[in-house]
Amino acid sequence: MLPRVSPPLSENPLPRRIAHLDMDAFFASVELLRYPQLKGLPVVIGGGRRKEDDVLAGLREAYPDQDWSAATLDMIPVDFFPRLAGYTGRGVATTATYAARQFGVGSAMGLMKAAKLCPQAILLPVDFDEVRRISRLFKSTITEIAPVMEDRGIDEVYIDFTEVPGGQREGGRVLARLIQKCIFEATGLTCSIGVAPNKLIAKMASEFHKPNGISIVTMDDLQTLIWPLPCRKVNGVGPKADEKLQKQGIVTVGDLAAKERGWLMQHFGKSYGAWLHEVSWGRDERPVVTESEPVSMSRETTFERDLHAVRDRAELGAVFTRLCEQVAADLQRKGYVGKTIGIKLRYDNFQSVTRDTTIEQFTADAATIRREAGLCLKRVDLTRRLRLLGVRVGKLVKAGTDEALTSDYSDSPSANCKDRTPDDHHTHLLFPELD
């Protein structure tokens, strides 16, 4: 089953107009919708593990006689909101408002560090349900106008404007404005849109006039608008590749374009090197993909404190079982079964390892996942303390399909894991429910 895609360039008489749409400061904006009194103040969103961070729960406790329904949220006095100062825990900032960013707080920063930089900042937990609701709302608003949309996560999409009525007017600006207006009416939030001949350039273009901006970029703008950008701005160049590029004196996309294709392939690998060359010349023919099937589902958790497999075995065993149950529930709710079952763990030194195994029959059963994942656990070093444990099911197919029912009847389940327990005597004490 092939994913449905937009028509390829060759069959299309119109110039390709690909839009990238990015919601402006999405998580923070969703919170500010509910708490408008926080506008302009330093707010850090993240953590949220502690119950007392939940503003509403705290309010109900403090003022039990008040009616704290949604209509009154904007009446909460600013003083009541919890401050970042004194935060203890392992959370990271999902995002921070501009006022907080001025103190150097940024997304993905540990909250302990953020608290040092800006102790007066208000700390809000992420309201994932609300963020997801608004995410669905802005996406459905888009597909009503332009049906060829690719979901790129909670706050981003690509849209193929090419064949949409008005999609060619002013290079896409007219349609982009319409979409911005409709999203604002539906959600109260702003977004930024870049329109370009392909996804690669559209993605970079959407950042040009944030917030609430529209940028139209054509191939003629490659040298003036794209080449001056740092390589890191290219979607697909991360911190590792960027560092390696800089060591070669390559800082901007233009520097990259100046290098020979062959040279890049020699230094960055056949595939990645060739890709780097393509992107530096603004070339990208990837279609906008409207539907895709999930490949894997997983659940993982970082512990409040590092756990030791022997000393904390009961706690660890309970978490492990819960993760398996959650993955199984996710699979069942979404209607998938998988046949590769694996674990991930992260040691106290932040090094992570994974183990997985492929079984004969597809499953979404918690007990089966628990058993196979348990066997995987026996293949890793459990003498070091753990900070994270995760469970993953891969090689997914839709439940109930012919494929999902196939099995080769060869031998017992987990045959490929047998006799692989060199270290049985201690691991078996750790997770007694394995036996």
Place this chain on the structure above:
DNA sequence: TCTGGGGTCCTTTTCCGG
């Protein structure tokens, strides 16, 4: 004061049978 959670994709290593 270290560094979340849920994914995808790619490369390298390991394993296994012929």
Place this chain on the structure above:
DNA sequence: TCTGCCGGAAAAGGACCC
């Protein structure tokens, strides 16, 4: 029977993204 080689699949790791 032993060894080496080869190729494919599975496993492991890592980079990257939101």
